[in-house]
Amino acid sequence: MALDIARSERTENDLPSRVNDFAIKLGNVNGTGSASANTLLMRAIFRMGIPVSGKNLFPSNIQGLPTWYEIRVNKSGYTARALDYDLMVAMNAKTYAEDIHEVRSGGYVLHDSTWPLEPELIRADVHYLEVPLTTLCIDNFSAARERVLMKNVCYAGALVAFLAIDLEIVSALLDETFQRNARLRESNQLALRLGYEYAREHYECPLPFHLEAMDSNNDKILVDGNTATALGCLYAGATVAAWYPITPSTSVMDNFTSLCRRYRREALPEPDLNGAVQYQNNYLILQAEDELAAIGMVLGANWMGARAFTSTSGPGISLMGELLGLAYYTEIPAVIIDVQRTGPSTGMPTRTQQGDILACAYASHGDTKHLLLFPANPNECFDFAVRAFDLAERFQTPVIMLSELDIGMNDWVVPTLAWDDAFVPDRGRVLDATDLKEISHFFRYADEDADFVTPRTLPGVDPKGAYFIRGSGHNKFGDYTEIPDQYQEVVDRLAKKHAAAKDHLPEPIVERRVGSRIGVVSVGSCDIAIREALELLDESGIAADFLRIRGFPFSTVVDEFLDEYELCFVIEQNRDAQLRSLLTIETSVAKEKLRSVLVYGGFPLSAKHVIDGITSQLED
């Protein structure tokens, strides 16, 4: 009875008609095949040329726990996470109550009407879209597994009708996905039509908010940051990679592995004894026994002159601490990809955060400082991964790229990745056999250049270049020392070298607005939410300039920017205001003028967080 009312009557909060500007959320049970249906929808919208984002909010679990997927469409390109949902696809009975509660007043709930909703789940101010998904699948599919899996494609079909997604595009995507499996292809196509036709027959389609094709994605791709990072490592010329599996960085190495199999494998002219084609792999990927070993392997390979990297997350960074200090002190290049997740400890492995900033900046005991890169999207993951190898070899030191789960594991719409074939890697100061002939003696830590970098030699070249790497106290000749002056001479140069690197790191991105009197500083994935928020704030009369930091040590531009304003907001995704702390340590900014906006619950930042965080403090 209640359902009938809700379905037939419009409420006062009905949404005005909106094209290409809405957010939907899908509540699923993980391990039931919903992820592919959700990705299908997102890819179809992308192919319609509309700015879109998909955020996978998933549990640290294989099967059976609640998982959500959010799709936001925004014609202006603001695709940070939205907190208002126009439509909820409620596919998990266990989370019905909270999911239905989250829909905005006047919004819609799509659910499997094979079983009626409990009366307490009926809200008078939302519309219910009832699609008997289970019944449709039982009637049309015979295999038990298929009946479960096809429910997902069936709701996707209904959404195609409700949101005016291009059916032909979705259908083509299914054909592409199941190219090699005719049976699955047919089942999926059938399920798609079942949902689509049911929606069209029973409801007025499309809904007031829906899609219309645009052409904003012509030079864009849909890619996650971990794939882009792996591509960067491939293009940088990395030959050795060592890692230990850890969410959310695992797909960096999974992708690197498949890319290497495809692009780094060379067929040999001679077949083997059985006549099979022999090949050689121009790479070696080591799944290490732990992260301690992974970073050790990276150092060993870099010592030999290979470009080597590891990918990890916070717990791995903690374990790598000791050898990061060894690399810093002995001046061995290393590239570490840290895809940050929620800490401390095991924390929430499938949730996002920016909690490793301080741990990475000063990783290891004693006086250590590292070079950090902060990508904000998959595009920068690709570019910075390449730059990380150049910087590591130029400055003979570890470079940590701090990606984030939100960037690494979610699909982003970004400009197509470009490559300049004229690129020549910067291998830094390395003396070869010819160079060594011209000098009488080689001393590892002497003869510094303008950036305080000293030349190194590689094993296997010339006995004159031989030196002994030691993590123990050493002087500029590379000899063991316990003499204060000799020890300090080396560590002082290391401090100067670290500082000199700031001119070689990616410069901050600064966006200014007319009449702005406050500054906003941030890093990484906060970027997209902040840019949207600042646009909205500007419309309501609060203009703020925005600086996004992309490297550490900080550029002098950061100091100058902070100097300009009485008040600066530092927006970041951790509890302890780690970026703010680093700014107070490493710039001359007065601590009092830095205010924090901190969002660290594990889900990606939204513009609403930023607006609320700033306006609440301006009112104070």
Add this chain to the structure above:
Amino acid sequence: MASITKPMIPLLHFEKNEIGLTVRDYEGAMSTLCAGCGHDSISSAIVQSLFELAIAPEMIAKLSGIGCSSKTPTYFVRGAHGFNSAHGRMATIATGANAANRTLKFIGISGDGDSLSIGLGHLAHAIRRNLDMLYVMENNGVYGLTKGQFSASADINSTSKRGEPNIIPPIDVVQMGLSIGATFVARAFSGDKEQLIPILKAGLSHRGFALIDVISPCVQFNDHEGSTKSYQFTREHETQATDYVAPREEILATIPQDDAINVTMHSGSVMRFRSVSDDYDPTDRNSVMAYLEAHHRTNEIVTGLLYVDANVPDLHELNHTPDSSLVSIPYDRLCPGSEILADLQKSFR
């Protein structure tokens, strides 16, 4: 702890090897270990082995972790690159280095603390990967640099310098190595160069992981109250000599083939070594295990080349890497280029 450069006086009468180098070319800095330390005997055996095998110094990479044993790579082959890394992590550095440049000869020096406690996991996994390297474990049963704690190879009921008995049974690296598939396992005594040098040369020639457990007496801490020449005894008769270490003679012994010999260590304790016989078959893992176990029960330390399997692929063969090194591949063969990047992104739409 500082190393001291050895004066290099060219002496023409030194014998030259196949590549025209003398044994002096394989030496390193002066040792700063205690006089009489077994580790120095091992370093000198390594020098002799490399000289005899005529390996070019620049083609040698020597690595170690932390501890007395790990200081020794400074004391051999000054023309080789060396890496004195972090405690327990040497095998990981060696793995990455070998992955990048397989054309070098990798020599890892470790101790019982470095290998059997903090670095046990890495040792085990280097064995599993059949990493092509010589891994010498200089085994003295104690932590020397931190002054005499038991290591994981200390025999049960042996006493520390302070007289406390060791109550936890030891890890036998030979049996452990065999059990997880090591392809070359040997044991030797630092004082028996006649046996040690051939074993080192065999290990250096093995393609794969060559694990050599070398019993190497500690003059300083493998000591107990019963010894008349104990550290304690000496200190009580010296004033202000808190750092004093009694100089001792290197212990030398030749273990006869297929026979046992008692060797008295600096502590006064006696170790009974048995060298395997001529008809011993080091290729049959089952009989090797049984042989070791039988002699373990009679408290005899079996020495010699105990097990070898030359036909197991090493890390590189398993991974189909090129015969030359990965570091020698030019960048243009590593970077797929802009066309491929454009092409592969078609699947990102």
